[in-house]
Amino acid sequence: MNSTKDLFEETEKCISCGFCEAVCPTLPSMNYRSIYGARGRVLLAREVVKNINESGKVKLKINDPFYTCLDCYACFYVCPAGVNAGKVSEMVKDLVTEKKYVKKQEKNIAKMIKESIMKYQNPLGIKEKLSSWSDGMEFNNNSETLFYTGGMYQLMAYSKYLSNLEKKINPEIIENVADAIAKNIGALKFTSLMYDKNLKDRMDNILKSIVELLKYSGIEFDYLGDDEPYSGAFLFELGYIDEFVEYGKKLMDIFKKRNISKIITIDPHTYEVLKSTYPKYIKDFQFDVHHYLEFININNFIKSNEKLTFHEPCHFVTHEKYDKPLKFVSKIGDVVLPDRHGTNVFCCGGPDELLYPKLSESISQKRFEQLKTTGAEKIVTACPICFVNLYKDETVYDLAELLIKNKKSL
Amino acid sequence: MEIIDELKKIVGDNVLSTQEDFIPYVKDASFFTGTTPIAVVLPGNVEEVSKVLKFCNDNNIQVTIRGGGTSLTGSSILSSEGIILSMSRLDKILEINLEDRYVVAEPGVRLDFLNSELAKYKFFYPPDPASSLAATVGGSISTNAGGLRAVMYGATKEWVMGLEVVIPDGSILQFGGKVLKRSSGYDLTALMIGAEGTLGVITKAILKIAPLPEKTGRIMIYYKSIEQAGKAIAELKKSGITPITAEFLDRISMDAITHTKGIKFLDGAEYLLIIDITSTEESIDKKIHLAEDILKKTDLLDIKITIDPVEMDAMYQARKGLYSSQLGEREIPGEMVVIGDIVVPAHNLPNTLREAKKKVEEYGLKVALFGHIGDGNVHASIYANLKDEEMMKRVNSFMMDFGRIALINEGSVSAEHGIGIEKLSLFEEELKYKNTLKNMDIMKGIKKLFDPNNILNRGKIFK
Numbered sequence A: 001m002n003s004t005k006d007l008f009e010e011t012e013k014c015i016s017c018g019f020c021e022a023v024c025p026t027l028p029s030m031n032y033r034s035i036y037g038a039r040g041r042v043l044l045a046r047e048v049v050k051n052i053n054e055s056g057k058v059k060l061k062i063n064d065p066f067y068t069c070l071d072c073y074a075c076f077y078v079c080p081a082g083v084n085a086g087k088v089s090e091m092v093k094d095l096v097t098e099k100k101y102v103k104k105q106e107k108n109i110a111k112m113i114k115e116s117i118m119k120y121q122n123p124l125g126i127k128e129k130l131s132s133w134s135d136g137m138e139f140n141n142n143s144e145t146l147f148y149t150g151g152m153y154q155l156m157a158y159s160k161y162l163s164n165l166e167k168k169i170n171p172e173i174i175e176n177v178a179d180a181i182a183k184n185i186g187a188l189k190f191t192s193l194m195y196d197k198n199l200k201d202r203m204d205n206i207l208k209s210i211v212e213l214l215k216y217s218g219i220e221f222d223y224l225g226d227d228e229p230y231s232g233a234f235l236f237e238l239g240y241i242d243e244f245v246e247y248g249k250k251l252m253d254i255f256k257k258r259n260i261s262k263i264i265t266i267d268p269h270t271y272e273v274l275k276s277t278y279p280k281y282i283k284d285f286q287f288d289v290h291h292y293l294e295f296i297n298i299n300n301f302i303k304s305n306e307k308l309t310f311h312e313p314c315h316f317v318t319h320e321k322y323d324k325p326l327k328f329v330s331k332i333g334d335v336v337l338p339d340r341h342g343t344n345v346f347c348c349g350g351p352d353e354l355l356y357p358k359l360s361e362s363i364s365q366k367r368f369e370q371l372k373t374t375g376a377e378k379i380v381t382a383c384p385i386c387f388v389n390l391y392k393d394e395t396v397y398d399l400a401e402l403l404i405k406n407k408k409s410l
Numbered sequence B: 001m002e003i004i005d006e007l008k009k010i011v012g013d014n015v016l017s018t019q020e021d022f023i024p025y026v027k028d029a030s031f032f033t034g035t036t037p038i039a040v041v042l043p044g045n046v047e048e049v050s051k052v053l054k055f056c057n058d059n060n061i062q063v064t065i066r067g068g069g070t071s072l073t074g075s076s077i078l079s080s081e082g083i084i085l086s087m088s089r090l091d092k093i094l095e096i097n098l099e100d101r102y103v104v105a106e107p108g109v110r111l112d113f114l115n116s117e118l119a120k121y122k123f124f125y126p127p128d129p130a131s132s133l134a135a136t137v138g139g140s141i142s143t144n145a146g147g148l149r150a151v152m153y154g155a156t157k158e159w160v161m162g163l164e165v166v167i168p169d170g171s172i173l174q175f176g177g178k179v180l181k182r183s184s185g186y187d188l189t190a191l192m193i194g195a196e197g198t199l200g201v202i203t204k205a206i207l208k209i210a211p212l213p214e215k216t217g218r219i220m221i222y223y224k225s226i227e228q229a230g231k232a233i234a235e236l237k238k239s240g241i242t243p244i245t246a247e248f249l250d251r252i253s254m255d256a257i258t259h260t261k262g263i264k265f266l267d268g269a270e271y272l273l274i275i276d277i278t279s280t281e282e283s284i285d286k287k288i289h290l291a292e293d294i295l296k297k298t299d300l301l302d303i304k305i306t307i308d309p310v311e312m313d314a315m316y317q318a319r320k321g322l323y324s325s326q327l328g329e330r331e332i333p334g335e336m337v338v339i340g341d342i343v344v345p346a347h348n349l350p351n352t353l354r355e356a357k358k359k360v361e362e363y364g365l366k367v368a369l370f371g372h373i374g375d376g377n378v379h380a381s382i383y384a385n386l387k388d389e390e391m392m393k394r395v396n397s398f399m400m401d402f403g404r405i406a407l408i409n410e411g412s413v414s415a416e417h418g419i420g421i422e423k424l425s426l427f428e429e430e431l432k433y434k435n436t437l438k439n440m441d442i443m444k445g446i447k448k449l450f451d452p453n454n455i456l457n458r459g460k461i462f463k
Helices: A004-012 A019-023 A038-055 A063-067 A085-098 A108-120 A152-166 A171-183 A185-193 A197-216 A233-237 A241-257 A268-281 A314-320 A324-332 A357-373 A384-390 A399-405 B003-011 B019-026 B046-058 B111-119 B137-142 B188-192 B226-238 B251-261 B284-296 B309-320 B322-328 B346-363 B389-408 B424-433 B438-450
Strands: A145-148 A262-265 A288-291 A307-310 A378-381 A396-398 B039-041 B062-066 B082-086 B093-097 B102-105 B160-166 B172-176 B201-208 B215-223 B245-250 B271-279 B300-306 B335-343 B367-372 B377-385
Touching (some): A004 A038, A004 A085, A019 A038, A038 A063, A038 A085, A038 B019, A085 A241, A108 A171, A108 A185, A152 A185, A152 A357, A171 A185, A197 A384, A233 A268, A268 A288, A307 A324, A357 A384, A396 A399, B003 B046, B019 B039, B046 B082, B093 B111, B102 B111, B111 B137, B160 B188, B226 B271, B271 B284, B284 B300, B346 B367
Parallel strands (some): A378 A396, B062 B082
Antiparallel strands (some): B160 B172, B245 B271, B335 B377, B367 B377
16 A cells, blocks of 8 residues: 655646656547646645645545556656656555545456456456467476466457447447446456457467477476466456455465466566566565566577567566667667657556556557658567557567577578 | 637537546646647638637637647736637648758648658758647747757757748638749748747748768766856857757756766766757768867867767757756755756857856755756756745846846847747847837737737737
8 A cells, every 4th residue: 555645746847847747648539638648647645745735535536547557667767857647646546445545446348357367367357268279388387486477468369459449439338337347356257259260260370380489499387277367467457456465365375375486477567567666565465577578588589671660568677677679679680660669668558558548549659650751660569458459460579489490591 | 708618619529628628738848737728629621720720710709829848938828818729730741842842841740740740851941949849840849949950050049941920810821832042022931930929820831951970979068167068069060061950058967867878977077068060971070089189278177079870879868958957956846946947159159158057056955957058048957846936036127137137138039949938038038138129019010910900829928
């Protein structure tokens, strides 16, 4: 649980220069309505603190401006005063879900996802549906190294289907349905039938490619199959800090019972939450967490003549400062980065996909156009959320797909 | 009549009317808090601007125009009841013409974005206020923004060829155009530059552009005395070398950078000059060494030269990161850095700085002095606790004295930040000092022609 004192200190540093809103991806997609940009969020949060200090309750309607924040942290890197509007949004979402000062502003879709994670260890209650990609594959059940997908790649076929459906329905109806499901979370299991078949096949193949790359490098590991729980990253991102901590402890117990000491993650969200976020909140959450590329020898790949552009995932580049994916992309092709890259990255819009599908679509379209402007033959991603949001034509690839194509034969 | 309903008839959903929505619009980068607006209107084209203005004019509703909201003098917040007209949605670059060297841009285009697009053609738009990441074409024209490169390229007024402007009666006017020469009556384009949105709404701008310099070299020189630093830049200019930027930092500024960024500067030096010189690939070395020979004749402590991009970048951080470093030195939550902005002829800089430093000591304030030494622009960063009334009185009084120092030294109370709310008294003081108060009457007369009902940005520039 964050304190209002933390929120006060973060927002009081703001000098309202507006640098943050110049790089905020949500602002132009919300027609420049200022509270949907980084500066607006910080100034609104300052009023939230004032409300709490003056009357002990927040009278302002604040949920959408903060839930739409993508947490990309691009704002933080241009702020002369060192304010992180992404963190401000995280803190306010925490206040919303805590319900002490802010009443009745929790988003029902967020609540539904939370309930599902807490009950089924999966955001859509379909944990057991997510291991079929590994049918017929062999893992080392005695290994203390775990290949941990967190279900992220697998979930994309379902979440994309749902967000496409949401775009056609009035958001108020969606909130009402989500509320009803949250109260009877078993009903969410209907989503197991709702997925994009082609996307599922593509994601399954990416997972197989990642395993093949690791095995090619001689790495042995276990995989939890049907028992694999979700990482809990969504709980943190949606502001459910108490539940996040509770869930993290359960996750820790699962890993410990399986004698896991080393964890290989494959996406930025899972990588960050296991490597950095849980240890901040749970003292004993201490595992040797890696991204799969750390185990792969970069010299095992050949360079093609292809012109590639790379969409760096925010959680790698601004949260974790992890740059291995870019090095691998540079190894296999001629890289031309988009204008917005590095810590000035422009998010794919993915984090808003389930709660604000139209906004997410608008942001991803802008990013796709930026990537296309580079003139590259292929757009490369290293995150399933980025992939799905930018997958608007056949030039978009996950890095693992290209690595498999460009690996030297043994 | 419900104002919001009427505005919605013009711009649809692009009218903001909730308490939450208003919060960001009562602030800009100044230390003022504006009046809460009746509505915030975000038009999407010139016709909508025209209809909104006509409606407000007919109903005597005050309108404050907002670009990037980066004003340091309170130009972009309301000083009394009215609406905010945000130009953010007009964010397109409409034409880039390299042959005739101009770009046509809408007012909401941010300057750094404009330059990132122009850089693809190896061109740029030279005005570069420190806020260029967020500052917009419309806002920077309205304050005649300057920046680091003004020593070579001048301020914004040198780069505006033409404007499309909407005035309160709804008329859409064209000033200037796509030609470099024009000798046809009063220069109405120039009238709009620095007008801070008091005469009309800029809806399109035709801006001159220039080829990017081929090669840049950087010289850093340390001095004990400001006289020598001032002399250095004067000697350089006298020799025929015009730097693209010539910045100075005082010791407080250098220390702020050291504390926050870990960049170290020469011990015992009181002033640092950072001078950038541009030339062709072939002649950059020759030009840099020519400058070095001239600068070495001054009483310097140390000199460093580089054309290495990595080293240059490290030095560039020293200047570009200064404001952030100064903010990092704040000691209490809510403390602000209030920035003073004066300009004097470059030859009067040593005297100006000596007097400014004396004033700082007299007031007992924590103040860093820095600025664009090449064009005589001095900034004073004053650490101010807005909640401490006694301190704010001293800050305001210092600002008045700081402005008076500029006047005594043949300069002006505002170099590149405009007048806004902050400098109303100082502006009057300047005209009085120059015995030309009549200027104010002329300006008010012009204002009346454009805006007879005084709906545009009331309370700015004039008391």
